[in-house]
Amino acid sequence: MDATGWDERYREKPLVWSAGPNQFVAEDLAYLEPGSALDVACGEGRNAVWLAERGWDVTGVDFSEVALEKAAGMARDRGVEVEWIRADVTVWAPDRTFDLILIAYVHFPGPAWTELVARASTWVAPGGHLYLVGHDVVTVGVSGPPDPELLWDPESAASAVGDLTIVRAERRVRLLDEGQEAVDTVLVARNEK
Numbered sequence: 001m002d003a004t005g006w007d008e009r010y011r012e013k014p015l016v017w018s019a020g021p022n023q024f025v026a027e028d029l030a031y032l033e034p035g036s037a038l039d040v041a042c043g044e045g046r047n048a049v050w051l052a053e054r055g056w057d058v059t060g061v062d063f064s065e066v067a068l069e070k071a072a073g074m075a076r077d078r079g080v081e082v083e084w085i086r087a088d089v090t091v092w093a094p095d096r097t098f099d100l101i102l103i104a105y106v107h108f109p110g111p112a113w114t115e116l117v118a119r120a121s122t123w124v125a126p127g128g129h130l131y132l133v134g135h136d137v138v139t140v141g142v143s144g145p146p147d148p149e150l151l152w153d154p155e156s157a158a159s160a161v162g163d164l165t166i167v168r169a170e171r172r173v174r175l176l177d178e179g180q181e182a183v184d185t186v187l188v189a190r191n192e193k
Contacts, residue, residue, distance in 0.1 A: 021050035035099030045071025052080035061085040097125035107150040117160035124191040132187040143182035152185040164189035
């Protein structure tokens with residue numbers, strides 16, 4: 001889906017996703033010392049705003065103007081500042097590194113996703129982390145895109161992070177509102193340089 005399609009999707013209701021952070025983001029990143037963070041394809045900004053509330057200097061990038069307007073409103077309402085950048089993450093690159101790179105539920109066809117993760121791995125500052133969370137291929141049709149080519153698994157995620165050290169690459173269960181269980185891939189990698 002292109003930016004226009006996502007703009008339309010974000011216009012459909014007040015929030016497409018929840019106002020709170022992804023549960024795994026909250027569980028796993030709460031312990032990190034705040035620094036600079038980049039939320040890649042940040043959507044409506046729920047994870048970026050949550051990080052900013054915890055003292056992070058956050059940049060969120062997305063190609064949907066509607067999503068970024070909602071994200072800016074959420075940040076304003078919650079009294080935090082986030083730098084919002086409208087750009088296509090498949091071609092955009094920052095001009096600096098970050099202590100945390102977050103890629104949450106970004107699902108592109110194989111080569112585009114692998115290329116994004118490989119590029120994002122180079123944006124991690126020394127001592128910093130790359131955090132990936134996305135729909136896992138074992139729950140195709142339950143949650144996330146119905147096309148298995150767009151879904152993740154721990155092995156493919158781990159193979160995409162270049163020279164970063166894998167801290168954890170695993171499948172985690174998430175309970176959906178309907179009571180079903182979804183499985184997500186969660187990966188944490190660190191730049192040991």
